[in-house]
Amino acid sequence: DTAVSQTPKYLVTQMGNDKSIKCEQNLGHDTMYWYKQDSKKFLKIMFSYNNKELIINETVPNRFSPKSPDKAHLNLHINSLELGDSAVYFCASSRHRDTNTEAFFGQGTRLTVV
């Protein structure tokens, strides 16, 4: 049973399109995250939700809109995709919002904008 699963694993799309990445966790965790890992492998937090409430929004362009229908799901919708959005996006979850607990990551979604 996969703890944090995200789909799709690969996404190739043209500039200007709108796309979504879905994430689900079956760990019963309260907190979920989206991270972006660029070509230099730098992993940077984008958003954090705790019990469906947005708690962190790290100066991400408003073309990126996370949505949490329930605490087990955190989806990421991206409007008007740009070349610079190409990266690997990771969903993660943790038992609670404080960072004294480990984070569980999904397998990643490799987004390529052409």
Add this chain to the structure above:
Amino acid sequence: SQKIEQNSEALNIQEGKTATLTCNYTNYSPAYLQWYRQDPGRGPVFLLLIRENEKEKRKERLKVTFDTTLKQSLFHITASQPADSATYLCALDGSYNTDKLIFGTGTRLQVFP
């Protein structure tokens, strides 16, 4: 602003030796520090967490130290094996904000037979 530095160059060591990876940080005092392993094409996997009031933490062949005076953490893998080859990331909580983890750039470890 807070900054986390890990050796960007790969660390190559022979099987059986101890690998030591470094994580340095500046401009803040984290309450927690975590280490993760990332394999190509996979998400990071949690290894160890150490608190600011702990000097050392061990788990099987892994050992982490946390020196808040030097603002440095060392991550050791003893009796290293080729299967330990991966990228290792350190992560700290954000300054004045323990709601988020801030990751270093990672160090790639290559263990050769």
